[in-house]
Amino acid sequence: MLEIKNLTGKIENKVVLNNFNLTINDGEVHVIMGxxxxxxxxxxxxxxxxxxxxxxxGNIIYNGTNILKLKTDERARLGIFLAMQNPLEIDGVTNxxxxxxxxxxxxxxxxxxxxxxxxxxxxxxELMMPDEMVHRSVNKGFSGGEKKKNEILQMKxxxxxxxxxxxIDSGVDVDALKIVGNNINMYRKKxxxxxxxxxxxxxxxxxxxxxxxxxxxxxxxxVKTGDYKLAKEIETNGFNFEKVVIEAFxxxxxxx
Amino acid sequence: xxxxxxxxxNVTIGKVKENKIVIxxxxxxxxxxxNDSFKEYVFNVNNANLNILVTSLNKDKVTYEININKANxxxxxxxxxxxxxxxxxxxxxxxxxxxxxxxxxxxxxxKYIINVNHNKKLTNSFIYNNxxxxxxxxxxxxxxxxxxxxxxxxxxxxxxxxxxxxxxxESKIEPILLxxxxxxxxxxxAFIGNFNKDELFYLMSRGLTITKAKALLTNGILIGxxxxxxxxxxxxxxxxEKEWR
Numbered sequence: 431m432l433e434i435k436n437l438t439g440k441i442e443n444k445v446v447l448n449n450f451n452l453t454i455n456d457g458e459v460h461v462i463m464g465x466x467x468x469x470x471x472x473x474x475x476x477x478x479x480x481x482x483x484x485x486x487x488g489n490i491i492y493n494g495t496n497i498l499k500l501k502t503d504e505r506a507r508l509g510i511f512l513a514m515q516n517p518l519e520i521d522g523v524t525n526x527x528x529x530x531x532x533x534x535x536x537x538x539x540x541x542x543x544x545x546x547x548x549x550x551x552x553x554x555x556e557l558m559m560p561d562e563m564v565h566r567s568v569n570k571g572f573s574g575g576e577k578k579k580n581e582i583l584q585m586k587x588x589x590x591x592x593x594x595x596x597x598i599d600s601g602v603d604v605d606a607l608k609i610v611g612n613n614i615n616m617y618r619k620k621x622x623x624x625x626x627x628x629x630x631x632x633x634x635x636x637x638x639x640x641x642x643x644x645x646x647x648x649x650x651x652x653v654k655t656g657d658y659k660l661a662k663e664i665e666t667n668g669f670n671f672e673k674v675v676i677e678a679f680x681x682x683x684x685x686x
Numbered sequence: 687x688x689x690x691x692x693x694x695x696n697v698t699i700g701k702v703k704e705n706k707i708v709i710x711x712x713x714x715x716x717x718x719x720x721n722d723s724f725k726e727y728v729f730n731v732n733n734a735n736l737n738i739l740v741t742s743l744n745k746d747k748v749t750y751e752i753n754i755n756k757a758n759x760x761x762x763x764x765x766x767x768x769x770x771x772x773x774x775x776x777x778x779x780x781x782x783x784x785x786x787x788x789x790x791x792x793x794x795x796x797k798y799i800i801n802v803n804h805n806k807k808l809t810n811s812f813i814y815n816n817x818x819x820x821x822x823x824x825x826x827x828x829x830x831x832x833x834x835x836x837x838x839x840x841x842x843x844x845x846x847x848x849x850x851x852x853x854x855x856e857s858k859i860e861p862i863l864l865x866x867x868x869x870x871x872x873x874x875x876a877f878i879g880n881f882n883k884d885e886l887f888y889l890m891s892r893g894l895t896i897t898k899a900k901a902l903l904t905n906g907i908l909i910g911x912x913x914x915x916x917x918x919x920x921x922x923x924x925x926x927e928k929e930w931r
Binding site: 480 | 883884885886887888889890891892893894895896898899902903905906907908909910911
């Protein structure tokens, strides 16, 4: 279970998250929607421990541990995973080397090569990734869709328990999105206690991965919470937040 | 023992003088030069593909001259020996191409002076320099790419990166493009600094400690970028881990 309590975070002296609260129980899928610049990606970066962000106030408790005291790698080894919006290209470091080192770090022992190859072969087949991608430099020369698939590949290899997907649906064509969605569902079936925090602007991915909760974020805090219907309403109305926010403050539901 | 390993019988070793060797290549070959004592190398490559891997332990200045006549040459130099390197490439005929990968670890002051002459049209040069400085190390990468007039359709790329793991900040990159012909393409990139924080964050977000993340990036910069086969990379990786740290 992940609990975010009264979290205020900033980057370069600009407050981006403002007294943010959210609880995600095991096995739940939460979606955060909102226009650009309201703090959606900041939330994921702060949970993951990005050096560039500063926590001013609040706590993030993961399975009883206050993770704000931990370094990024320690959080990852606890089972927290962030699939990034813009996965970095790292020249000279192959996917295979990277994943094997990461898996060894997570398991705190060297990974058996045969088991690693078997695991990665299965994962890349399920994601319909070509064989050679594993031996290429991390994300180097990958298309937008390939980069996102590669993030999901890492998730499948590292088997985290709390997964953040930051705009995993952007830059992905319809076929690749379906594959990504199916793989997330396969993962949920295999690990029913794994919980997800999905950041998105659209409902495309949510057609495959059904959310338990949809939150609307504005000015660094959640202003409305609903279910899949709320995501559909946002898609229909665009990001007409004035209407949504006013209705949220009124305590009334947004009409269909 | 100093030795030169030759991948096939298609290389002629000639004009051997003290500290100098001339190698004429007319067939496709991989050439491994390790623990050598020569100070001057001349490669004459004609209508062939040549891949050179130098793992130098030479403490003195080393000079390489590569003359390419309608051929493709990949020159890979991995050095932990703090020797200055002077490399001159002459692209003498059409369809002559050179790719250079220099991977350098410096704990003293050293410089790489590289001159590439595009003497004919439709010639290409790709120069990649990667260095890491530690202790008292500083590196100077000085690369001059010269495209002569009438050498149309040439491609010139220079990309140099120095990761500074020490306090000394005298490292220098001088990318010089001397272009006397309009119809050609030329690019350069240069970076001096520490490891990219975003790259470190990305690796650490998958569970790697900062030490492991830096080791992986170092491997990537120095070995992963080389244009050599997997086995050679593995040997170099082990060397890097055991001897060069």
